Amino acid sequence: MPVFSLVEFAKSQVVKVQEYVLLAWRSLLNLFGRPRYFADTIMQADLIGVGSLPIVILTGFFTGAVLALQTSNTLEQFGSLSLTGQLVSFSMVRELGPVLTGLMVAGRNASGMASELGSMKVTEQIDAMRAMGVDPTKKLVTPRVMSCTVMLFFLSIISDLVGLAGGWTIAFFMLGLDSNQYWTTAYQSLRFADVFMGLSKPVVFGFIIASIGCYYGLSAKGGTQGVGRATTQAMVAASVLIVVSDLFITKFLMGVFPT
Amino acid sequence: MATLAPAGTSEPVAPSGDNCVLSFEDVSIAFEEPVLNGVSFKLYHGENKVLLGAAGTGKTLILKLALGLLKPDAGRITVLNDEITSMREQDLYGVRRNLGIVFQESALFDSLNVEENVAYRLIEETGKITDDIHNRVLEVLRFVELEQTWPSFPSELSGGMRRRVAIARAIITQPEVLLYDSPTGGLDPVTSNTIIELVVKQRDVYKTSSLLVTHRLQDAFTMASHYFDREQNKMMPVPAGKALDVHTTFIILRDGHIIFEGTATELLRSRDPYIREYLS
DSSP states (O other), X not given: OXXXXXXXXXXXXXXXXXXXXXXXXXXXXXGGSSOOOHHHHHHHHIIIXXXXXXXXXXXXXXXXXXHHHHHHHHHHHTTOGGGHHHHHHHHIIIIIHHHHHHHHHIIIIIHHHHHHHHXXXXXXXXXXXXXXXXXXXXXXXXXXXXXXXXXXXXXXHHHHHHHHHHHHHXXXXXXXXXXXXXXXXXXXXXXXXXXXXXXXXXHHHHHHHHHHHHHHHHTOOSHHHHHHXXXXXXXXXXXXXXXXXXXXXXXXXXXXXXX | OGGGSOSSOOOOOOOXXXXXXXXXXXXXXXXXXXXXXXXXXXXXXXXXXXXXXXXXXXXXXXXXXXXXXXXXXXXXXXXXXXXXXXXXXXXXHHHHTTEEEEBTTBOOOTTSOHHHHHTHHHHHHHSXXXXXXXXXXXXXXXXXXXXXXXXXXXXXXXXXXXXXXHHHHHHTTOOSEXXXXXXXXXXXXXXXXXXXXXXXXXXXHHOXXXXXXXXXXXXXXXXXXXXXXXXXXEEEEOOTTOOOOOOEEEEEEETTEEEEEEOHHHHHHOOOHHHHHHHO
């Protein structure tokens, strides 16, 4: 039985990171070279963007609603129930909208990409593509990365909006707040820095989701079991990276836009 | 093995000048263990080499190395005058366009229909299926006798039909070198014979050089003992005593080395105990 070697394990992890970075870098470089797979990009945008719309709307709406409900007790104790709109918009736009949308799309699409490309890998379709002179990073990875990055940006905006609507539903029907007051405080409390933070995060998250999904798919080996493993790993890795990178982006942008 | 012996003569392919289309020079590769160790051979224009050997001796690996899908640890591989071992992946795509491969499990794109699979390379160049491409697809599908299947998806075809579609995909651009990875593996004898007939047809009609990996000795000897008769449109045995060069030679791999390279006749005359056992 082979003895576990910490050095070998560390080396293999470094190689994996290197392979991922190279794939992610190549997916960006491909934007500047030909051929460009415009039709594939649009098809992926439809699959990722339109396909994820129902879960993003549902998640956003109920997150906004529960946020209003959970914070209402505390706000009421301080006589600040009127700030519900501000709190919901602040939380949704800066943090929850992009992160929850990212996590939802990661669950749906990072795993989907890993299983699709993984199946192609284990059935030699990726090798067949390379053998026919077609670069899989151009044909498969770049369209997914591009469309996921762009679509997550718009999905986050939709999530923010329906989250605010969810908060309003609770504020109006259960807390008895005035609609005008809710929407005015929600709108006026947002500064440029908040919106910028809320819109820059999904761009990074979208890139992470697609590049991680494609990386695990293209690294799949060991038949159907390997595809299953790649699918799970892609979803876990993308979700963890979203949460970790969220902290760093937030810290960085708080430094750029001090309050 | 008497029934497998070639009926006609199968003279060694005489290389004329520097018409080598593929060469391996002292190629070695190892994964956990060494798989290929100092393998050298040359494939000349119009020549067909059959790679034989037990499972795990690196036959498929040789095809993947020839395509540049894997890089050797040592040695040089030259394909159509390009030394591919030192080429970047991006530069290899150009070289691969002159090669065709039939994968062991066909490797057809399951989300594309037969026409899109066969025309994949051509669609990459034009961006869509034009009338010319459609006609070309029908032409190669006719060659493999599957003309009616062009709108079908791979999942709707039998294993043998998928293998024939894979052959059609490989030959649509008339590559200079064809690589077959166990094209008859897992097929029944009748379907295997149909596939070998297509390989022989491609060899004799288009004079394409090829490297064929197989486990089935019968297929290898059929290739060495038959030719494609264009008038009768079928594979025929080379008549006894007739000097007809079928341009087919054999390579046997063992423990990472080539232990035999030569014609069917030379193979049958070999005194090597391992080869005798392998042939029996």
